[in-house]
Amino acid sequence: MDEKILVTRSSMPSYEEYIEAIKPLWDTHWLTNMGVYHHELEEKLKVYLDVPELSLMVNGHMALEMTIQAFGFPEGSEVITTPFTFISTTHAIVRNGLKPVFCDVKEEDGTIDEAKIEDLISERTVAILPVHVYGNICNVEAIEHIANKYNLRVIYDAAHAFSVAYKGKGIGNYGDASIFSFHATKVFNTIEGGAVAFREPRIYDKLYNLKNFGIRGEEIVSEVGANAKMNEFCAIMGLLNLKRTDYAIRERKKRYDFYIQCLKDVEGLRFLRQKGDATNNYAYFPVLIGEGYGKSRDELFDLLRENGIYARKYFYPLTSDQACFKNKFKNVDLKVARKLADEVMVLPLYEELKMESIERICGIINSNR
Numbered sequence: 520m521d522e523k524i525l526v527t528r529s530s531m532p533s534y535e536e537y538i539e540a541i542k543p544l545w546d547t548h549w550l551t552n553m554g555v556y557h558h559e560l561e562e563k564l565k566v567y568l569d570v571p572e573l574s575l576m577v578n579g580h581m582a583l584e585m586t587i588q589a590f591g592f593p594e595g596s597e598v599i600t601t602p603f604t605f606i607s608t609t610h611a612i613v614r615n616g617l618k619p620v621f622c623d624v625k626e627e628d629g630t631i632d633e634a635k636i637e638d639l640i641s642e643r644t645v646a647i648l649p650v651h652v653y654g655n656i657c658n659v660e661a662i663e664h665i666a667n668k669y670n671l672r673v674i675y676d677a678a679h680a681f682s683v684a685y686k687g688k689g690i691g692n693y694g695d696a697s698i699f700s701f702h703a704t705k706v707f708n709t710i711e712g713g714a715v716a717f718r719e720p721r722i723y724d725k726l727y728n729l730k731n732f733g734i735r736g737e738e739i740v741s742e743v744g745a746n747a748k749m750n751e752f753c754a755i756m757g758l759l760n761l762k763r764t765d766y767a768i769r770e771r772k773k774r775y776d777f778y779i780q781c782l783k784d785v786e787g788l789r790f791l792r793q794k795g796d797a798t799n800n801y802a803y804f805p806v807l808i809g810e811g812y813g814k815s816r817d818e819l820f821d822l823l824r825e826n827g828i829y830a831r832k833y834f835y836p837l838t839s840d841q842a843c844f845k846n847k848f849k850n851v852d853l854k855v856a857r858k859l860a861d862e863v864m865v866l867p868l869y870e871e872l873k874m875e876s877i878e879r880i881c882g883i884i885n886s887n888r
């Protein structure tokens with residue numbers, strides 16, 4: 520049996536480097552609750568992501584939940600969003616007592632179709648929550664225009680878009696807030712972790728309260744909050760990984776380009792495109808298996824599995840089709856999203872993926888049609 524290849528593999532510093540870096544924790548015994556490494560990582564990420572304000576979180580999902588909560592929308596309000604995403608996006612809306620209104624996406628990049636947003640706006644709409652899926656950025660200008668016209672908030676799920684810049688500015692500068700995921704599977708990881716980037720400084724205090732039980736002093740709890748703090752072991756992992764993120768992205772690019780070179784002439788395959796003027800972080804390698812290819816997506820997926828290649832169907836089914844949400848919200852035509860979900864497969868991509876492995880994967884895709 521050939522070597523098993525998983526869809527991704529966490530980026531990590533060397534064992535020795537991490538052990539050395541966590542040693543001071545045995546002197547201070549200060550392990551969590553906004554420690555020095557938490558503070559240092561927050562400051563460094565602000566610079567790296569080129570954003571004015573940033574709040575670290577325990578993971579990307581809580582970053583999204585807390586951010587939605589921070590804006591204080593009335594219960595039952597509607598949020599226009601995309602179903603072509605990880606389930607976290609929709610859960611975060613629903614767990615805040617809000618209603619997702621699913622909008623279709625664009626065929627070329629999988630992001631929300633801005634031309635279809637206005638038709639979905641009602642008197643109950645309070646926000647738009649698009650996703651920079653696979654790091655492909657949404658049409659941020661058109662979304663801003665619509666949001667201004669109808670006085671809506673824009674919260675981006677930028678879980679996949681770490682380090683992406685658009686027109687020379689960090690992607691976290693667009694909208695009212697953007698959340699990033701630093702999960703072990705991401706381009707930049709803190710084991711588990713996440714952050715919120717935003718413009719209004721008052722949001723920092725609001726998020727601080729929400730992630731730390733609303734505690735503002737030993738005897739003062741100013742509002743109802745949860746616990747969504749990042750601990751010091753994760754912050755240290757982040758500080759070390761941040762130093763090697765540019766390298767990791769360069770290595771991913773080499774592999775991404777090699778995939779394209781190997782697959783570009785295969786009939787029936789299609790790739791999603793990043794918007795012009797935006798940088799790419801090569802977070803994922805999604806490929807669409809269209810009708811012109813001799814096999815269906817599922818047949819090819821199974822064939823790869825038989826050969827030890829663990830591609831993934833990110834993002835199938837649509838979140839709107841999952842049992843917990845099906846037929847519960849407005850029925851919108853999601854033709855394009857459904858087509859993408861039926862055709863998409865994410866192939867293995869990570870900085871240490873061997874070029875021979877890519878050759879092997881592409882060989883199977885090329886020869887078994």
Ligand code: T4K
Binds near residue numbers: 528700704
């Ligand atoms: N919004 C969007 C658009 C998202 O995609 C996500 C997360 C979120 C919000 C929420 O952010 P977080 O709360 O997670 O920070 C994975 C990740 O768990 C999840 O973070 C990610 N999106 C989603 C797209 O993928 P699974 O269930 O596919 O992960 P799993 O455990 O099957 O791992 C996939 C592969 O990664 C494994 O085959 C091997 C590799 N891996 C995995 C782990 C756990 C490692 O190399 N190291 C590891 O520690 O969800």
